[in-house]
Amino acid sequence: MDNFTFQNPTKLVFGKGEVKQLSTLIPKDKKIMITYGGGSIKKNGVYDSVINALKGYNITEFGGIPANPEYEVLKEAINKCKAEKIDFVLAVGGGSVIDGTKFIVAGAKYEGDAWDFISGKATVKDALDFATVLTLPATGSEMNCGAVISRRETKEKYAFSSTHCFPLFSVLDPENIYSLPQRQITNGIVDTFIHTMEQYLTFDNKTYLMDRFAEGILSTLINIAPDLTSGKKDYQTYANFMICATMGLNNFISMGVVQDWATHMIGHEITALCGLDHGQTLAIVFPGTMDIMRKEKKDKLLMYAKNVWHIDTTDQNKAIDLVIEKTENFFKSIGMKIRLSDYDIKKDVINTIVSRFEQRHWNVGENGIVTPNKVRLILERVY
């Protein structure tokens, strides 16, 4: 187990009907900007319940934050915050809206161009207070301080994080996600699964407890996935899905843990270049990562095979083959495609991605083991 520092101050307010708590959670004198995405919250009742809970507050709003929140749009929101002297932002949405809102609240307290936080030219030193009402479990953004921001003009997608960007609180009502379309549920399952994997499937670092926690999230997702994707609106299933997504990326299961994130970095390039959903890219890339890095990840692949899939064979190569197949079948069972070619993507995108990794001198994954050449092998494996 490595040395680590952990702190996560976000308050979780979890359960049915909890949106009504907003008026006890936000001071009355705040000038609030509500941020949201494409407007689904106006159809499924979430917007109305938020507005009802905030009667008497001074509210403005900023809608239209796209999936893969774009710098170009977020800049407008930053300007609005500054112009209208907003002092509290309430993100009502999923990971894109929440990630975008982190960029907004940091940018609103910064004189320069907020892209500086992404390019590394500046670090976040302050941010507006903000909170979230989660409508899509997937990214864990509701209880962490990171965000991924895209730039349309350059087809780039990068992460930034700052301890100033923890939500003060997040309201998680499982009933708020009943109306999610199948595709978003499926993306959310895969996203949570791979977040957990990025913090688990490296090498055996003697993080016994965190390994068990990670396996707990993976097993729970596997168990609830059939009900989640069946269209059945079972409260407990949705509630466990929400808490899995939050616990998958709020720094808890990474205490003392070696992390990977190669699959995500490769996936971000696919989204940036080909427009696939984030979850879709992960379902494609991850089985490739498992296969191509099978030597380096052997101990953890075997642990995963045994503890999550109950694969019981002394033939290690067979166990790894089997667990890759089980994982692929799991993704397929919930309606995910698992090959680049399933999406009608031309093979030369692999060259583009590999040269991006080469140009940036990116050796990613634990200890930099995923070199640009491994990226090529991974992408060819899953084309």
Place this chain on the structure above:
Amino acid sequence: MDNFTFQNPTKLVFGKGEVKQLSTLIPKDKKIMITYGGGSIKKNGVYDSVINALKGYNITEFGGIPANPEYEVLKEAINKCKAEKIDFVLAVGGGSVIDGTKFIVAGAKYEGDAWDFISGKATVKDALDFATVLTLPATGSEMNCGAVISRRETKEKYAFSSTHCFPLFSVLDPENIYSLPQRQITNGIVDTFIHTMEQYLTFDNKTYLMDRFAEGILSTLINIAPDLTSGKKDYQTYANFMICATMGLNNFISMGVVQDWATHMIGHEITALCGLDHGQTLAIVFPGTMDIMRKEKKDKLLMYAKNVWHIDTTDQNKAIDLVIEKTENFFKSIGMKIRLSDYDIKKDVINTIVSRFEQRHWNVGENGIVTPNKVRLILERVY
């Protein structure tokens, strides 16, 4: 899964050598009081490393906080804080010192008698800043806001909690616990095990993920216990022990969970009346709780049998018998006694404990199912 609110602001600073971080964690202008217990920290080097890390600070100290921290002693520390205008308390010790320190920091900001927090006459409205350097993993007090305080004159032992009583940070260095005597290691294992059980072994409340997390702590403890109690100083074993103890009682595994705590309440009476260590009382009472409440806890007993002890039988009663035996054998294997009579305690203490429960009209456990009569049956079962 029940609705819940969760927040835990404590910063964990974990790993070898991290005590040196104290000077970056505590503002230079603070007037610090260091609290500790019987003085073992002066023998094992922890005191010296703390003092070294705090060179240049204005420091005073208050030692001698006893196991089961006593009101009578803590009152002196409160007076000292007030008289010397202390504005930061650093608890260096285990659960007793940290619990006592929570009482001290709350009492130091209160005009009246701090026992009011225990009796319920007052609630904590403010507290001095405080932090901890943990020297004994067991209670989880280093990352929660609760404490258990004893009163010598009345042989009472009660809990209190307040969100003002979260440590600002806790330093957990596994090397700081290498010198712990066997008895304290064993107590710590059992204490962590039963904390987890109190948040797990109730009824099936569809808290799938939290159940897996609880099983993760239980399994990890079972796996590391032989090495922990062998006298071998293996860093990774001690590190996992520390993080198990912290995660066992920092509100994480209780998200949306139904809780029990009957074993603890019965155990506290045994400590108050007979002087047994807290961990010792839990190892005695818990198997009794499992057996006497086997009907009410059936689903969870079977889940525990299957997922933690891999007991594979369709005969439910047999599975429960077996898992009680396995649990008792686990406690015995680490050197714990599991019967009241093993400690030369007279049987009429059972009457005293039961009448205390009766007088207080205490029906404890989930949904109050552990009535005073059940307390009698439990204690008779484990006499």
